[in-house]
Amino acid sequence: MQTAISVDQIRKDFPILKRKVRNDKNLVYLDNAATTQKPIQVINAITDFYTNHNSNIHRAVHALAEEATEAYEMTRDKIAKFLNIKDRQEIVFVRGTTEAINLVAYAWGRQTIKEGDIIVTTEYEHHSNIVPWQLLTQEKKAKLEYIAINDHGELILDQLDQYLATGKVKLVAVSQMSNVLGTITDVAAVIAKCKKAGVRVLIDGAQSVPHMKVDLDSLGCDFFAFSGHKMLGPTGVGVLWAKKELLEQMAPFHGGGDMIREVHKYETTWNDLPYKFEAGTPNIADVIGFAAAIDYLNNIGMDYVRAHEIEITKYALDRLSAIHGIKLYGTSDMSKRGGVISFNFADIHPHDLATIIDEDGIAIRSGHHCAQVLMEKLDIAATSRASFYIYNTKEEVDVLINSLSRAARLFKL
């Protein structure tokens, strides 16, 4: 175990954490579920690419193209290892989770979903895992159903059984961790139920992959999506993983360069996987930068990441719950939740709260967090959300707590 790792040491790798914001306040960055900060190693990898190796990839034989292609493909190998993916051809680079899920909706969904079919999602999904299925089910005259949540913010999996019992479900699309409640979905149970029923499962791993160990080989889902920018990587790169047999059966999504084998005027054949789904010049530099993020996480270890987040989230939950007027959402069982805390403070609207504490250098998010279905369910307009990562400290939680009392004074609570 890497007992030598300390938060102080980690913080040194993140240049932005030295920044002062607003009135010379230390930045307290608690908006990690939206996007994480980047270590110098990732920034340097991008700079190094543009300074020394920049070229388009795959199709040229010159030195730069060779170097760029090799570095780009090495990221694929690193992702395969990181998530225990046995076949690198199953890894498709996309812009992020949203594009990954839309790719499945278009390239798999349009040829698979028929009138009367059912797609099941959940009440705590991000819009990225709802809207593509709305569009698809509307086009196909199919139905979209939701697994409801209980008072602890956990899925009521009995409802999944009921949907599956109709025999009409073709896909269950569920996130492995809610970006609002922090709930960790029991995806093993979901997948087991679906497998038994012969139903495909898509897992939205946008919030899980950055924060805990994920093993895709043992998980056994059919599609898996996540974003690089939420796990120390650059913006503009994400991954769709899918079982090879599915990728092979699927129609192509975007047409263009690199995804073809032979183009003739009136007919075209497709390239091997994964290139069939990587049309056009990809986001080369950021895919390469992403590898540095994975190296970084491997270096500190995902066990450390999870342990650190449990510690700090517990501390924050304790301190927040001691404040009169704070309402916390989600379970208090830390084995079932990640480092995301949604809350409301008396009758202060989350936007106002975020603006007030921003004055103290604190970056939290306020709003519906792209989860309006969940907001409707909770019968609220918005929450404030603090979300943690490897570089956050208990001292930062204390700054948040102090700032909340200033808000209370302004609003005369």
Add this chain to the structure above:
Amino acid sequence: MQTAISVDQIRKDFPILKRKVRNDKNLVYLDNAATTQKPIQVINAITDFYTNHNSNIHRAVHALAEEATEAYEMTRDKIAKFLNIKDRQEIVFVRGTTEAINLVAYAWGRQTIKEGDIIVTTEYEHHSNIVPWQLLTQEKKAKLEYIAINDHGELILDQLDQYLATGKVKLVAVSQMSNVLGTITDVAAVIAKCKKAGVRVLIDGAQSVPHMKVDLDSLGCDFFAFSGHKMLGPTGVGVLWAKKELLEQMAPFHGGGDMIREVHKYETTWNDLPYKFEAGTPNIADVIGFAAAIDYLNNIGMDYVRAHEIEITKYALDRLSAIHGIKLYGTSDMSKRGGVISFNFADIHPHDLATIIDEDGIAIRSGHHCAQVLMEKLDIAATSRASFYIYNTKEEVDVLINSLSRAARLFKL
């Protein structure tokens, strides 16, 4: 006019040009049609973003989110000014030209193209402007037709008249500059013909925007696509421009965060333009880096860019045509061609040629250049392609010429 600009000065801004490749050879980068190198200003803009301002955009009120959102949106304003676009809401950020064209094929094409309709493209298109239309016309039982090229590599526009006369054409999709022949399309004539016939026009500007002044307001096409990485910008960012009325009528493409107004369980309304088409976390850092590329081009001026390329291309054409066994493709009229030279050298396969001259530090591209329809038309498997940009010099052309004679010796020509 900026008479003070010199290539030497420009070269100093591009750190990669100092690189040695292979056996300590100076890098001679002549693969600019594939992707250009990046000036230090662009690299620094990306570094600065991650070092000082990194945040997700649009949805948060904290200081970093405010800075990031402002910088991201400023790129849109700069693009509007650069291309004389009157309404910034018409600018949609995508990964590149390929995604832009596919977006049109899916979001406009699928609701517009009906059985028996015709889409017209050309024999010198990039696969990105062919394959999406093959997929669409196949799905809709519509037809794809090609405007042929003449012996000078120019479009035979009479054929467009014939297609338009059928009354069945719904879209003409043509590139403003061929990435293989360098031919500059007379897009004004194409658009005039199409307007008269009430037919929509999509222009693939991937090769034109980087190399010449483009004025979208006076051009008057309906859709326009280009890529940042071919004009000094980072990989992973490009633009779809379309007339507002079209964007408004179009169905959304990707579903997810940011593109919605209100999400309910079974129905959703869309956000204003351009956000309706920017689902999910965009490639924030690279959009911001792209602004630095546009600043750079504005600074030297597109007139200079074009003049420099004409000078160097002319020089290269002269020197190449003096070599026995060299076959050049495309027109020799420099007013109708950009800085791209495709050629073949006796019976040496382009791949072999590229490998041999790579030994001298020269990066050219060899192959079909994602234009297999054109290759079939020219009845060749491949060409070698040298393509120039603002930092290339006549001395570099000389290095190429010398290296070609080494290839000739190896192949005993």
Add this chain to the structure above:
Amino acid sequence: MSSNADIYHEMIVDYSRHPSNFGKIENPTIQYHDSNPLCGDSIDIYMNVDNEKVSDIKFSGRGCAICLACTSVLTEIVKGKSIEDARKIQKNDVLGELGLENLQAVRIKCALLSLKVLKYGLYSYLATKDANADALKQEASSLY
């Protein structure tokens, strides 16, 4: 830039707890709804028009303190005004009342949502009667 916290003076906080003209009008002459896609704030405005005057105005919905205070002030300004005068209201008429002229960009949307709804509402009323109604729509769509 003014300090953000300065925004939350007593008037704003009071309005957020006791908004003016909060409620609904049954069968109003004009009704319009819009929401802020970035944060989910959502406002409905109802107006009765008599003799081309806004004889009554109410609003419902939910929003942050900035949004509720600005909507309160806006409805106070509009009430009793002629349609002609109501359509001329500018953003600083509202922001000025509350000392919010220098509001940060990302919060300006909260402040102006109701003005946007008002302008669209007036447009919907005038569209068929007034040759210049389109200008209102333009204004509304360019508010932020």
Add this chain to the structure above:
Amino acid sequence: MSSNADIYHEMIVDYSRHPSNFGKIENPTIQYHDSNPLCGDSIDIYMNVDNEKVSDIKFSGRGCAICLACTSVLTEIVKGKSIEDARKIQKNDVLGELGLENLQAVRIKCALLSLKVLKYGLYSYLATKDANADALKQEASSLY
């Protein structure tokens, strides 16, 4: 890494101009086609099988010097071999003949296209007769 230019020794250049076994076989026992999506090189291999021996082999298509030289050498190796021996051919059997063991990654596809076509071709022949044919397909698809 060996110098790229060293690749273009006399044997390779000669093979590229005068490839071995170039041509077609009418009604062959086995025929298989594949192309390299990155460069457009394209190879068809034709084989006649008698008594489980490759009695004749030819190829057509187009490719660079590396591709044509490797395909020439491959067909020379295969001709007359039993199917059992032919399926065992490894990439270094071909590359070694031409001194291309250290070929750069991006050109290795040119060198191995024909081996890929051969393995797929043999697979298509054996698929229904041999329980272990799948291994050939695996090998072919993992060649690069």
